[in-house]
Amino acid sequence: MRILMLGLDNAGKTTIVKRIMNEDVSSVSPTLGFIIKTIEYDGYQLNIWDVGGQKTLRTYWKNYFEKTDTLIWVVDATDRERLDDCRLELKGLLLEERLSGASLLVFKNKSDVPGSMTEDNVRTGLQLDSIKTHKWKIMPCSAMTGLNLQEGLQWVVQDAKDRLFLY
């Protein structure tokens, strides 16, 4: 199955992928284009498309929408300043027809940093409760400590299984 990982620049998308893959996270550079990683999880093969979040690259995000099963939206829990930018970008994505069938996992990254935003802060800030078009879930996580990364994948896979039974 195909997972598209998006979010503003500096959200920690690549670091999350690297941590899941048990690769070195200390030398991660900002993503210039996109990275695809394949992870085996619970018998499923997950292709994670990690696309750079810089402003310059956001216009290219649309090239990656096709056949996406799950959208993982990564939020930097320490970046209060740009929470509204973050909300607007996500809102735009959810209007995309080609993402209409995808479920949404919001990863509240950098949750290990003291004083970072709470789950409620982000839930409210991104107006997640107003999302009616997609099945969604928010989880605090940390790419540095590994918090909830496996649990996130578990949710993604379980969600895919549930949908299989529906059809």
Next chain:
Amino acid sequence: MAEPTNEVASKERFFRYFQHEITALQESMQSLSSHSTTGGERNDAIEHILARISRLSSDVKDASSYIPPYDQRIYSEAISALSSKLQSIRASFAPRAKFAFKSGNGFTTQKNASAISLNDAAELASQQRMKVPGWESSAESSFATTPAELRSPAPERVDEGEEVKGFDGNDPVNKVLQAAQQATIRKPSFSQSTSVSISNHHGIHILLPSSAAHATSSGTLSNLSNCVVDMSVPTATGRPFAGLTLKNIKNSLIVCGHVNGAAHITNVSNSVIVVSARQYRMHESRHCDVYLQCSSRPIIEDCKGIQFAPLPKVYMIENDAQPENNWDQVDDFKWLKSEPSPNWSILSKHVEENVWRDVVPGAFGKGLDDILHAVNLPKA
């Protein structure tokens, strides 16, 4: 009522806590001389120690219900020994005492000074609500024994005087600066906060004290002009920033110190940035000199006239020697051709090491403009 076994456990626990505090305090006192006097850094360290001594003293009082009188006396003696040791260390730093008491009032100076400082510290402690979990400190109890007039001068007042000492008070520019400092800056307390946020300042010199190390989990600096901000001390000796954001800054020198995660920089112009970070991300910025230690490849986006140089040695900590430094491996999101990007270059004329070491921290007779001049602030 507490069971006897519990009481023994509490006594033991208190003893261990006390031992730990005493050792830590002595260590802090010994390292006082290594703190710089400029920018109030040493004062800040002294304040911190005072507050801890005061808290310890309150803790002993609070624990009096289960500590035998003999032990209490030993604890009190240890505390007053610590206080007088601190006094003598302070005296050795400042031959010209900052606050002197009118002579001839019958008390010995030593005793007075220590009584005052304990109460000042208690006041400070109550302001900052410094508490060890499980050891409620009550500042009021130590006030009760002191006449009101002995509580002054306020520690902040003393400290401000020290802080501006580094500037030439007769220089008209610095007169204005001092006024600006006193008018716009309240001495911030970082001990309870979890992040550092400095915003909306013009023409001031900010030196983040080492006590701010408690707060360096993430940092935001925004809307600054003609400023010098130095955060290298708490992030080197304490904890580095988890992440740091710089936004809307012009004509300034920003010494960021150490960042565990990314330094995220937006809309900075005609400034000098000194930073050691895991990632360096710079956006919408113009004419900046960046002295950088970065273990990944730095990126710029929508930038022009950015010059890069390696981090000056004076700001390096042990960790900086190990990972590779990619300060010159800059990727430009707005330049995808194979030729080098015209938006950045390698800085050819570095500011000398001695400038970072001697001038930037603030020196006698050196004002803000002198520092900005010394680091070759890029012109438009």
